[in-house]
Amino acid sequence: xxxxxxxxxxxxxxxxxxxxxxxxxxxxxxxxxxxxxxxxxxxxxxxxxxxxxxxxxxxxxxxxxxxxxxxxxxxxxxxxxxxxxxxxxxxxxxxxxxxxxxxxxxxxxxxxxxxxxxxxxxxxxxxxxxxxxxxxxxxxxxxxxxxxxxxxxxxxxxxxxxxxxxxxxxxxxxxxxxxxxxxxxxxxxxxxxxxxxxxxxxxxxxxxxxxxxxxxxxxxxxxxxxxxxxxxxxxxxxxxxxxxxxxxxxxxxxxxxxxxxxxxxxxxxxxxxxxxxxxxxxxxxxxxx
Amino acid sequence: xxxxxxxxxxxxxxxxxxxxxxxxxxxxxxxxxxxxxxxxxxxxxxxxxxxxxxxxxxxxxxxxxxxxxxxxxxxxxxxxxxxxxxxxxxxxxxxxxxxxxxxxxxxxxxxxxxxxxxxxxxxxxxxxxxxxxxxxxxxxxxxxxxxxxxxxxxxxxxxxxxxxxxxxxxxxxxxxxxxxxxxxxxxxxxxxxxxxxxxxxxxxxxxxxxxxxxxxxxxxxxxxxxxxxxxxxxxxxxxxx
Amino acid sequence: xxxxxxxxxxxxxxxxxxxxxxxxxxxxxxxxxxxxxxxxxxxxxxxxxxxxxxxxxxxxxxxxxxxxxxxxxxxxxxxxxxxxxxxxxxxxxxxxxxxxxxxxxxxxxxxxxxxxxxxxxxxxxxxxxxxxxxxxxxxxxxxxxxxxxxxxxxxxxxxxxxxxxxxxxxxxxxxxxxxxxxxxxxxxxxxxxxxxxxxxxxxxxxxxxxxxxxxxxxxxxxxxxxxxxxxxxxxxxxxxxxxxxxxxxxxxxx
Numbered sequence: 001x002x003x004x005x006x007x008x009x010x011x012x013x014x015x016x017x018x019x020x021x022x023x024x025x026x027x028x029x030x031x032x033x034x035x036x037x038x039x040x041x042x043x044x045x046x047x048x049x050x051x052x053x054x055x056x057x058x059x060x061x062x063x064x065x066x067x068x069x070x071x072x073x074x075x076x077x078x079x080x081x082x083x084x085x086x087x088x089x090x091x092x093x094x095x096x097x098x099x100x101x102x103x104x105x106x107x108x109x110x111x112x113x114x115x116x117x118x119x120x121x122x123x124x125x126x127x128x129x130x131x132x133x134x135x136x137x138x139x140x141x142x143x144x145x146x147x148x149x150x151x152x153x154x155x156x157x158x159x160x161x162x163x164x165x166x167x168x169x170x171x172x173x174x175x176x177x178x179x180x181x182x183x184x185x186x187x188x189x190x191x192x193x194x195x196x197x198x199x200x201x202x203x204x205x206x207x208x209x210x211x212x213x214x215x216x217x218x219x220x221x222x223x224x225x226x227x228x229x230x231x232x233x234x235x236x237x238x239x240x241x242x243x244x245x246x247x248x249x250x251x252x253x254x255x256x257x258x259x260x261x262x263x264x265x266x267x268x269x270x271x272x273x274x275x276x277x278x279x280x281x282x283x284x285x286x287x288x289x
Numbered sequence: 290x291x292x293x294x295x296x297x298x299x300x301x302x303x304x305x306x307x308x309x310x311x312x313x314x315x316x317x318x319x320x321x322x323x324x325x326x327x328x329x330x331x332x333x334x335x336x337x338x339x340x341x342x343x344x345x346x347x348x349x350x351x352x353x354x355x356x357x358x359x360x361x362x363x364x365x366x367x368x369x370x371x372x373x374x375x376x377x378x379x380x381x382x383x384x385x386x387x388x389x390x391x392x393x394x395x396x397x398x399x400x401x402x403x404x405x406x407x408x409x410x411x412x413x414x415x416x417x418x419x420x421x422x423x424x425x426x427x428x429x430x431x432x433x434x435x436x437x438x439x440x441x442x443x444x445x446x447x448x449x450x451x452x453x454x455x456x457x458x459x460x461x462x463x464x465x466x467x468x469x470x471x472x473x474x475x476x477x478x479x480x481x482x483x484x485x486x487x488x489x490x491x492x493x494x495x496x497x498x499x500x501x502x503x504x505x506x507x508x509x510x511x512x513x514x515x516x517x518x519x520x521x522x523x524x525x526x527x528x529x530x
Numbered sequence: 531x532x533x534x535x536x537x538x539x540x541x542x543x544x545x546x547x548x549x550x551x552x553x554x555x556x557x558x559x560x561x562x563x564x565x566x567x568x569x570x571x572x573x574x575x576x577x578x579x580x581x582x583x584x585x586x587x588x589x590x591x592x593x594x595x596x597x598x599x600x601x602x603x604x605x606x607x608x609x610x611x612x613x614x615x616x617x618x619x620x621x622x623x624x625x626x627x628x629x630x631x632x633x634x635x636x637x638x639x640x641x642x643x644x645x646x647x648x649x650x651x652x653x654x655x656x657x658x659x660x661x662x663x664x665x666x667x668x669x670x671x672x673x674x675x676x677x678x679x680x681x682x683x684x685x686x687x688x689x690x691x692x693x694x695x696x697x698x699x700x701x702x703x704x705x706x707x708x709x710x711x712x713x714x715x716x717x718x719x720x721x722x723x724x725x726x727x728x729x730x731x732x733x734x735x736x737x738x739x740x741x742x743x744x745x746x747x748x749x750x751x752x753x754x755x756x757x758x759x760x761x762x763x764x765x766x767x768x769x770x771x772x773x774x775x776x777x778x779x780x781x782x783x784x
Contacts, residue, residue, distance in 0.1 A: 036387055036468075045487050050471065067387060067468035081376035082386055195486030202488075220488035248376060250384070419629035424597055425622070425699075426689070427645040436641070440631040 034063035035255045038075075038083035041193040042154060043238075044068035046112075046213025046282055051275045056262055062255050070193070072151030078102055078241070081248030085256040089238045090153040103241035104257075107264050110272050110283040111237045114157060115215060116228035117198065118143075118207035126207070131231045135165035142185035144206035146197050149189030157236060158209045164233070198224070211236060216277040238283075240264075264288065296494035300502070303495055310472070315503060318476040321389055321463070322456035325396035329456075330449055333401045337408025338434035341416065352409070358402035364461030370395040371465050387468040392476070395462040400452040407448045412437050443515060450511060457504060477503075547572045547608050548619040548696055548728060549594055554603035555752075556589055563589040564752045566603070571697060571730060573610075576723050578743035578760070579732040582776065585749040587732040588701055594730060595623050595699050610696060620646070622690035623699040626706055628682050630674035635666060635685055638674045642689040660692035664718060680711025687718050698722060700731040704738065716742060736777070740764060748773045 043049065044066060053064045069077065071088040078086040079102050086103065088094060089112075097103045116126060116134055124141035126134035138145055147169070148155045162169045172182030186206070190197055194214040201208040202222035210218075215226070228234075240263060242256045262268045264287035272285045303311055340352060372378050374386040374394075385391050415437040423433040438445055460478035467474030469483060477500040484493035547570040556564040564586045571577070571594065579587045592598040593605060609616030630638050639660060643653045661667045664684040669677060674685060683703060690698055700719065704712040720742055723729045733739055739746060739760070746763040748756035750772045756763065763769070769777070 041486070045483075065387065065468075065470045065473055067470060081381070193486050195488050199486075199488055214487075218488040220490055250376065419631075421592070421597060422623070422625055422629040423645075425595060426642050426693075427647070432645075436631065440633075442632070 033061060033255070034065055035084040035252050035259065036065050036067060036082065037085045037087055037259070038073075038077040039066050039068055039087040040071050040074055040089065040153060041068045041195070042152070042211045042214045043087070043089070045193075045195055045217055046211070047217055047277070048213065048272070048275055048283060052263075052268075052271050055271045056259060056268070059267065060258055060262065062258060064259060070148075070150045070152035071154075071156065075102075078243045081243065081251065083243060084252045085240065085242050085259060087238065087240045088153055089236050090156050091237055091239065093153075093156070094239045094241060098241060102244055102247060104244055106239045106241050107260055107287065108289065109238045109240050109263055109287055110269075110285045111235050112283045113212050113229065114154065114209055114234040114236055115212050115226045116207060117201060117210050117215060117224050118227045119205045120223045120225040122227055124207070127227050129228065129230050131161050131228055131234055132165045134228045135161055135167075138186075138207050139165070139167060139184035144186035144188065144204055145184060146201045146204075146206045146208040147187065147189045148194065148197050149191045150193070152193075153236070154194060154209065154211055161209065161233070213282040216280065216282060237286075292491055292494060295491045296498060299491050299495035300498040303499060311499075313472070314475055314477055314480050315499070317389065317474075318457055318478070318500070319503070321392045321476060322396060322453055324393045325456050326400060326449055326453045328393065328397040329400035329404050329452055332397070333404025333452075334408050334438055334445070335435075336401070337405040337410075338412050338438055339431060340405065341409045341412035342430035342434045355402055355406050355409070359406055361399065361402065362461060363399055363459040364465065366395055366399050367462035367465030370398065370462065374466065386466065387470060387474060389467070389474060391466040392463045392474060395466045396456040396459070399459065399462060400456050403455060404448055404452050407451070408438060408445065411441055411444055411448070415441055446511065446515065450508065453507070454504065457500070548610065550604075550606045550608060551593070551600075552604040552606070554593060554600040554605055556586075556593055556598055557601045562752055564593065567593075567754050569594075569747070569754060569757065571728055573696065573726070573728055575728045575730070576742060576744040577728075577730045578739035578746045579730065579749065580734075580736065580739055580746060580776070581749035584751075586752040587749055589752075590747075590749065590754075591623070591699050591701050591730065591732055595621055597623075619696040620693060621697040621699060622693050622695040624683070624686050624690060624701065624703045626702045628686035630677075630682060630685065632673070632675060634671050635661075635674050635677070636670045638685065639689060639692055643692050646693040648693070656692045656694075660688040663691050664688040678711070679707050680714055683707065683711070683715050684718065687715070687722070691722065695727060697728040697730060700729065702732055702734065705734060736764075748776065750776075 039049070045068075049064075049066050053066070057063055067074075067077065067083065071090045071093060074083070074086055074088050075090075075093055075097050077083045078097065086094075086097070087109070094103075094106050098106050114131075116131060118124070118126060124134075124137045124143040126137050128134060147158055159169050167182075167184060169183060169187070188206070190200055192200075194210055195218065197208050198210060198214070198218050199220055200206065202220055202224050205223075207227075212229075240260050242253060242260055243251045245251045245253045263272075269285035269287055272283050273281060275282060340348070340355070370391060371386065373380050374383065374391055375381055376384075376386070385394075412434045416433065419437065419440070420433060423436060424430075428436060458478065460482050463469075463474070463476055464479050464482065467476070467479065469475050469479040475483075477496060481493045481496045481500070484490075484496065549571045551567050551569045553566045553568055554564065555562065555566055567590065579590060581587055589598060593600060596605075599605075607618050610619055631641065633641070636657065639657050640653060643656060648656060658667075661670055664687050666681065666684055666688060669681065669685075674682070677685060686703075698719075703719070704715050707715060716738065719729065719731070723742070729742070731742065743760045746756065746758055746760050747754060748763070748769075750770075755770050756773050758766070764777070
């Protein structure tokens, strides 16, 4: 009787799996020729992947399935083995990822830049080319500032700029004290992606640090404008890493390496450079540099 | 108000253009949620029927727990299923994370408590009317419960439509276990979430209107079938006097 | 009937009963519905169960039919024909308002036959026979719930007929019917009795009891006070006071 029950359970389970698979039949499950890439929301929302990945697929036949999260979550996904390859923009975190043995070699791919966005009227008088000075003015004026607060690459960069400007945001929140102790008066964290942060800034007239890609694609600008750009410290470097098959044997190493090699090759780099919005390129390929 | 009129016009033009990507997204939404409801119905109706007639210690506790699960947030379900299906999780070797299969599983878990709790109540109420008579005819408790579900099939249909609504409208679970992958696991709700976070609010609203429109069509079709089923007896009743 | 009946074989001297209650009682917590009922139902019995509302008529019917377990005392099923190896009695029950499923008349009948364990080969034949017996052939494919009150009760009788029960229990079967429907149903019940079914019927209608019954049981506050042949019940002068009062129609409302 016990054996029969197990047999029926397994049959039922197979039936269930088959039924649930039918839901996606034809589109995705048919082919195993794909890799899962963990990347960031800002990269996806910039539209780069919609431009780049079809070129890669045409060249190699491999489909790249992008799951877009914050940088921290993307790296976590790599650590869990739920992705075959990771493509993010936080050099320190990436180097740690490789040093801890989760990823194979880190390859620099491209960079884009951050810009300081704020109300066109610019009450804190931040307009200029120096991010550090601008942030100091925001703090001094007590102007509203939106931080993503989500462990993303953008968030990490923002914290670095604040530190350079004299305010250590991360340290300015001792345990148990009110959330804004030691922080600039108008500083608020939303724990959200770039788009939602821009939405909030747009409706509340706040300053926000954004990547140029998301900004160029953003449609709900209100009276927001670019106030600080061109500071070399605002450049944002992207790196790609294949997840280490020694840690996760199921990783599709060959296919993932195929993407990593292609994106730093002349063909891949040219594809990146050719992605433009309104005639402006968003990303600047710099592999091998 | 301007955003709404803009969205409405946008929704109509999206339908007119018959964009292939869009229809793929709509189709996937319907397939995932439809399959989840079918699966959820199989499990939930049986569970509800059984709970209506089962007698065991702690039965009240189980029913209370079931009713509590009605408030299960979709994002929590998504998280739990993600942890199960992640490569570092117990079922990682199945390799179905970030596929529609995972989405179906998550949404099934979401709707089973709903279907079971409502079915249980249906059966309990119907048993009051016909439980004795079915028992007198020789039906065991569980069989009576199942017969009563067949008897109250119109009410059961409403329960299933409710479950479908819950599934097709949720975004938390499918976002986490599906990953919103373009062309693979992007459904209406995750597409709306994406467009919203990109700041393209009119498009997001338009997609929302489209989703409502599709569900309205389904409800219309079901309503017509119900009306046809109900019209028969009413006509006959008039003649029989 | 209970699904796994234990059969009790009584000595041959006693006319073989079908169901026997020995000092059976039913109580729900502190509330006593029936007390110390000793009673036997035999083949050919036509019993009318009378008494005020709340006297326990419905509970007694459910106890006899096995829908309710006795809280005290015994309920025993006896093998049909009295022989030790005989089969258990088959019963059917009619309720005041028959519960019909949202299906056709035919489907409802098929379901009843299936539930009673009638083999598939026989079902069609019995179904036709049952429909003819109660005169509902024309309605076979109509939704059962669209039938009139009297027709629905006739369908319930058809369900019972199809099962070929040894005993038919009826709980105020005509209480909700208009006079002409009541007459139709009474006629059918009478014919079922003549066909060999034992009848146990609760009723408020004393005229109905006189017309259909051969034996009358009077219940008062859960006790079986009177168990007499029908003529004796209606004509004797030495009935217990509660029964006499009931007959005079002076029973206070409960």
